[in-house]
Amino acid sequence: MKAYLDSDEVKDVKKLTKTIIDHxxxxxxxxxxxxxxxxxxxxxxxxxxxxHSTQKExxxxxxxxxxxxxxxx
Amino acid sequence: MFHHPIKEIxxxxxxxxxxxxxxxxxxxxxxxxxxIPQKEITSILLAIEEGATNxxxxxxxxxxxxxxxxxxxxxxxxxxxxxxxxxxxxxxxxGNLDLQNLVESGRKGGLGFYMIQKIMDxxxxxxxxxxxxxxxxxxxxxxxxxxxxxxxxxxxxxVKFSFWTFFIMLIIIGTSIYYxxxxxxxxxxxxxxxxxxxxxxxxxxxxxxxxxxxxxxxEFDDMIVSYRRANPELKLxxxxxxxxxxxxxxxxxxxxxxIYKVPKGIDxxxxxxxxxxxxxxxxxxxxxxxxxTGNNLLGAVHIIYxxxxxxxxxxxxxxxxxxxxxxxxxxxILGIYLLSDYFVKPIxxxxxxxxxxxxxxxxxxxxxxxxxxxxxxxRAFNQMMTRLSQDQKNIIxxxxxxxxxxxxSEIQKTLLPHQFPIIPKLQVDAFYRxxxxxxxxxxxxxxxxxxxxxxxxxxxxxxxxxxxxxxxMLRTVIQIYSFNITSAKDIMIKVNNYLKxxxxxxMFVTVFLVIYNVSExxxxxxxxxxxxxxxxxxxxxxxxxxxPKGMPLGLPVAKESAFExxxxxxxxxxxxxxxxxxxxxxxxxxxxxxxxxxxxxxL
Numbered sequence: 113m114k115a116y117l118d119s120d121e122v123k124d125v126k127k128l129t130k131t132i133i134d135h136x137x138x139x140x141x142x143x144x145x146x147x148x149x150x151x152x153x154x155x156x157x158x159x160x161x162x163x164h165s166t167q168k169e170x171x172x173x174x175x176x177x178x179x180x181x182x183x184x185x
Numbered sequence: 186m187f188h189h190p191i192k193e194i195x196x197x198x199x200x201x202x203x204x205x206x207x208x209x210x211x212x213x214x215x216x217x218x219x220x221i222p223q224k225e226i227t228s229i230l231l232a233i234e235e236g237a238t239n240x241x242x243x244x245x246x247x248x249x250x251x252x253x254x255x256x257x258x259x260x261x262x263x264x265x266x267x268x269x270x271x272x273x274x275x276x277x278x279x280g281n282l283d284l285q286n287l288v289e290s291g292r293k294g295g296l297g298f299y300m301i302q303k304i305m306d307x308x309x310x311x312x313x314x315x316x317x318x319x320x321x322x323x324x325x326x327x328x329x330x331x332x333x334x335x336x337x338x339x340x341x342x343x344v345k346f347s348f349w350t351f352f353i354m355l356i357i358i359g360t361s362i363y364y365x366x367x368x369x370x371x372x373x374x375x376x377x378x379x380x381x382x383x384x385x386x387x388x389x390x391x392x393x394x395x396x397x398x399x400x401x402x403x404e405f406d407d408m409i410v411s412y413r414r415a416n417p418e419l420k421l422x423x424x425x426x427x428x429x430x431x432x433x434x435x436x437x438x439x440x441x442x443x444i445y446k447v448p449k450g451i452d453x454x455x456x457x458x459x460x461x462x463x464x465x466x467x468x469x470x471x472x473x474x475x476x477x478t479g480n481n482l483l484g485a486v487h488i489i490y491x492x493x494x495x496x497x498x499x500x501x502x503x504x505x506x507x508x509x510x511x512x513x514x515x516x517x518i519l520g521i522y523l524l525s526d527y528f529v530k531p532i533x534x535x536x537x538x539x540x541x542x543x544x545x546x547x548x549x550x551x552x553x554x555x556x557x558x559x560x561x562x563x564r565a566f567n568q569m570m571t572r573l574s575q576d577q578k579n580i581i582x583x584x585x586x587x588x589x590x591x592x593x594s595e596i597q598k599t600l601l602p603h604q605f606p607i608i609p610k611l612q613v614d615a616f617y618r619x620x621x622x623x624x625x626x627x628x629x630x631x632x633x634x635x636x637x638x639x640x641x642x643x644x645x646x647x648x649x650x651x652x653x654x655x656x657x658m659l660r661t662v663i664q665i666y667s668f669n670i671t672s673a674k675d676i677m678i679k680v681n682n683y684l685k686x687x688x689x690x691x692m693f694v695t696v697f698l699v700i701y702n703v704s705e706x707x708x709x710x711x712x713x714x715x716x717x718x719x720x721x722x723x724x725x726x727x728x729x730x731x732x733p734k735g736m737p738l739g740l741p742v743a744k745e746s747a748f749e750x751x752x753x754x755x756x757x758x759x760x761x762x763x764x765x766x767x768x769x770x771x772x773x774x775x776x777x778x779x780x781x782x783x784x785x786x787x788l
Contacts, residue, residue, distance in 0.1 A: 113728070113788050117721050117764065125614040125764075132772075132788070133616060139783050140775050147648075148626035149618040149775065151768035152640050154611050155721075156706070156759035 125155050192218060192258040200241045200250040200269070208237050208254060212265070215256045219263045219325055227584045229265075229323060232304040235297040236267045236319050244271030244317060260325075262306075267319040273312040299595075300588055343529045350521045358510060358517075366503065373495050378459050378470070381490050384419075385474040388412055389486045392424050392432075392476045396483040402441055405433035420469060421489040427482050445487070447473075462489065531559035535566060590650060597624065597653050600660055606632040609703050613640075618771075625652030626769050629660055633700070637671045639663070640699040644715065644769040646692055646737075655688055659738075663698070673700045673711045674754040681713070681738045681748050688739040695737045697767045708765065709756040713738045716770055719788060723762025730785065731755060 116131050117123070136149070196211055198204050212233045216226040233254075240252050252269035302308050307322040340348075388409070395405055409422040413435040423445055424433040431445045447453040451460050451471050460471045469489050476484040531554075538551050550570070551563040605613050608630075615628050625645040632638050641663055645652040659680070666679040677698055684694065695715040701708050710718065714737030717730045733753040742748055766788070775783040 113719070113721075113766070117723070117728075117762075118726050123612070123762065125612040128764075129614045129616050135787070136772065136775055136783060139777055139787065141778050143776060143778055145618070145620045145771060145775055147771035147774055148620050148624040148644075148769060149771040150616065150626040150628050150642055150644075151766060151772055152613070152615045152628050152630065152642055153764060153766045154608075154613045154640065154701070155764040156610060156761060157612050158610060158761040 123155060123157070125153055128153060128155075190257045190259055192256075194254075194256040196254050197251055198237075198254060200245045200252050200271075202238065202241055205234055205237060209234060211254060212256065215258060215263065219258045221263065221323070221325055224584075225323070225326070227581055228304045228588070230581065231585055231588060232301045232321060233265060233267070235301055236265075236321065239297055239319075240267060240269045240271065244269045244273075246272070262322055262324050265321045265323070267321075268316055270316050273317050300592055303588070303591065342532060343525050346525045346529055347518075347521050350524070351518060354517050354521070355514070358513065362506060362510060366499075366506070369502075370499055373499065374492060377492055377495055381419075381470070381472060381488065382457065382459075382474070384412070384416060385472050385486050385488050388422065388424075388488075389474045389476045392486060393478050393483060396426070396432075396476060397478060402432065406438060406441070409433045409435045416490075418492075418494060419488055419490045420464075421487070423487040424476070424484060425487065426484040432484065447471075447487070456485070464489075467491065467493070531555045531562070535562065538566070538570070593650060593653060594619075597657065600657055601628065602630055605630050606638065608632075608638050608701065610706070611638075611701065620771065621648060625649075625656055626771065627656045627660055629663065631664060631667075633667050633671060634669070636703045638701045638703070639667050639676070640701065640767065641696060642715070642767040642769060643694055643696040644771075645694050651689065651692065655692060655694065658687070659684070659694060659696075663696075671700055671702070672754070673698045673709050674749075674752050676700075677711050677713055677735070677738070677752060678749050684739040685741065685748075693737040693739040699765065699767065705758070707756055707758045709754055711735055711752050711754050713752070716768055716773065717785075719766040719768075719785075720757065721762075721764040721766070722760070723764070724760050731757075 113128065113132060116128055132151070192215070194211065194215055198208055209230050212230055213226060216229055221229070237252070237254075240250075241247065244250070244252075248271075250269065250271050252267060252271075255264075255266040255268065257264045257266075298308070298310075301319075301321060304323075305321040306324045307320075309318075309320040311318040311320065391408060392405075395408065405424055409424060413419055413422055419435075422433070422435040423431060425431055425445045429444050431440050431443055434440045448462055448464075448471070451462060452458075453473065456473050456475045458472075462469050462471045469491050472488045472490070474486045474488070475482055476486060534551060550567045553560055553563050553567075555563070601617060602615075605615075613630060615630065617624075617626065617628060619626070625648055627641065627643040627645070629641040630638065641660075643656070643659055645655045645659070662680050662683050663676065666683070667676045670676050670679070677696065680696075688694070694713070696713040697710065697715040697718060698713075699708050699710040699718075710733065712718070712733045713735045715735075717732035720729045720731050721727075722729065733755045734751060735753060736742070736748050736751040738748075740748075772788070773783055773785050777783075
């Protein structure tokens with residue numbers, strides 16, 4: 113997360129969300145989670161008048177256990 | 186589209202809940218007839234029960250009434266129609282139900298239809314003058330075929346039993362008849378040959394005297410003619426002297442004093458040996474007996490005799506045995522049938538019972554009767570059926586619960602925010618992934634007023650439906666108690682006051698609640714026993730872990746003020762690029778294949 117935030121790249125919280133989730137999935141290897149994964153992140157951006165993300169639907173991912181079992185074998 | 190129906194069932198039921206079992210039985214039998222897999226049958230039963238219950242409750246309002254259940258089985262689908270004559274209770278959006286609208290409208294009655302839609306492939310609600318029809322279509326994905334050919338189905342246990350018993354009986358009877366016939370024939374033929382041999386010896390002995398006394402040809406002839414007459418089975422008697430000259434001939438006196446030539450195929454030097462001979466189409470026997478005095482050979486007696494009388498007698502006897510055998514076989518078949526009935530009937534009863542069980546009749550038992558083995562089988566079967574019946578009921582109940590949990594999951598998803606409010610100067614995103622069908626985590630982002638926005642991440646202890654129900658309640662409670670309150674701590678105290686009296690014992694909730702003040706460019710936040718917040722200071726390019734003190738919500742405490750005193754409220758002023766990250770322990774406690782936790786440092 114810090115590496116992304118420290119980078120010179122234009123900041124986008126959705127990209128950061130994806131980075132965190134990819135990192136998490138790479139680590140777990142898609143092993144079935146024991147607990148729900150939930151987080152909110154918010155970045156103060158003086159140049160922004162509106163919240164960009166209101167234009168898009170939230171990522172609400174419901175992983176079906178059965179499907180996950182199939183994936184992980 | 187529908188082609189010709191294979192089977193149609195039309196039944197009328199009284200609109201009372203006590204008749205739901207009968208409806209289920211009818212539906213189950215139809216589903217079995219349509220070769221629908223057992224798992225799908227359970228779901229279909231749920232859907233039909235839901236439809237019928239709606240008629241009882243909403244169409245007739247528990248008043249008297251009847252409704253019809255029409256089931257039409259086609260090759261590739263089965264159509265269920267529930268037709269009632271009560272009030273129309275058409276739920277909004279049937280056929281294309283929107284769960285979000287349903288939840289917002291608060292009409293719980295529509296949930297049943299939602300479940301029906303999930304189970305069936307097509308659902309229609311038709312309400313016209315006089316009646317309402319709920320038509321449900323399910324495509325048939327037939328059970329894996331057992332693949333029994335017509336020929337195999339023909340060979341039932343009874344047929345096989347009868348066939349093999351008959352076959353074995355036939356072999357035993359056939360072998361017995363053949364053995365006794367062979368033995369009897371051999372004995373009769375041997376007896377006949379001995380008789381002829383003795384007769385030939387008598388003729389030879391008498392001829393010896395004739396040769397010694399030099400009897401005349403006439404005397405020789407008289408002797409053999411008298412023997413011939415007395416024994417009609419003797420076809421020919423010839424007496425020859427030691428030189429082979431004929432002294433007497435039973436058929437042709439012209440041959441007397443001529444050299445006798447033995448028939449072709451007969452060895453004239455084999456004495457006392459019966460040799461077969463064929464004359465014309467007749468099979469005969471040939472016997473040569475020497476005429477001797479001491480060691481002097483005086484001549485020979487040549488006899489040709491027939492065994493046709495024996496053959497005729499044997500043939501007649503065989504005919505009688507054959508008729509007797511046929512009669513015995515007829516009785517045998519009858520006996521086999523009765524015997525098969527005795528052995529197969531209890532098995533057929535068990536088979537019939539199994540069929541009834543698979544078609545949904547879980548109640549009827551096998552009678553405890555018959556031979557000890559069948560008695561034991563029936564008793565064991567009844568015990569097994571009782572257990573299976575119980576298991577079946579449990580499976581149906583589990584299926585019902587699974588469907589309900591599925592619906593609960595859908596509802597829970599609708600409770601999570603699908604769109605964020607417009608928040609000035611703030612980029613916001615959120616993520617939620619449930620570990621099971623229904624989760625116990627909550628996040629929410631909502632507007633309190635034009636200047637204040639609330640961010641909530643919470644984790645309900647435990648999992649499953651209870652946790653999800655508390656989670657649903659928590660979201661509503663936070664939204665209600667945050668009305669016109671802009672202090673995170675004040676909101677949390679009010680929410681706790683409500684939860685501590687309304688959560689099940691032993692259940693608690695950890696919450697991280699942030700209030701964003703737009704005009705002051707600040708956030709104030711509290712943590713009720715939740716994970717720390719990660720805060721990124723853009724100017725310093727560093728991440729801090731901020732963990733305000735606080736007890737979880739819903740815990741029983743001795744002092745009213747204990748919770749309030751435990752809460753630490755923190756306020757931070759935001760700089761451009763600053764970022765805060767609030768999360769549940771599902772993030773840090775995610776594990777890899779070796780069981781190692783993700784942890785907070787990896788963030």
